[in-house]
Amino acid sequence: MSEANIVENYQEIDEKIRKAAERSGRKREDVKLLAVSKTQSAAEIKALKELGVPFFGENRVQELEEKDAELKSDDIVIDWHFVGHLQRNKVKYLMRMQNCKMIESIDSFRLAKEVNKRAKKNERIIPVLIQINIAEDDNKFGIKAENAEDFLQKIIKFENLEVKGLMTILPYLDEEESLRSYFKELKKLFDHLSQNVKKLSELSMGMTNDYQIAIEEGATIVRIGRALFGEREY
């Protein structure tokens, strides 16, 4: 996709985020845009960073390392969020990258333990989100809603993790009302945990197909790929 198109896409999305935030009684700056740049080039990432996109998401460690090196050789330092299923043997590479600022996809206790261990080795505290499989979709990773409170209680004991909130990936659903009800359910869980276990600040939900609904239901981070960059070519 040409950089001119990316600028146009960005402006359109920025406006839609603003309007959806207003519909939920909030402001544009209450909702952060995470540009999901998997399969996209360093040049496209650079164009979006120049427009003010605060951070970028990747779902594969090797791809992330390669792009990061390419951008750094151009003196560009990106704040990355890791958003994919993370294998434990890859955690050490991610934790060495000081500009990997958040792992949004903590989906098991063993992973949380490994991230804590590697963060400690690198003398850092890493912000994380717990991935919740709110739709109980067999094809998705994540903690079941009913186990979320126990899970949070356990992982807040890890000193090198800073649990900031929750994330979810919904299956593709045509019905706006079913999407909305899952987002509502996650927001309710977020509020419950925030009041009863630990104050949480980030609720990462909504992608290209459903981000406006997610914002109306309380998302603080939307993760957008295709609406920004165009369709992915693998």
Ligand SMILES: *Cc1c(COP(=O)(O)O)cnc(C)c1O
């Ligand atoms: C690819 C991906 C996205 C972005 O999806 P789009 O439909 O392209 O907006 C968001 N979150 C995660 C975890 C992803 O893997």
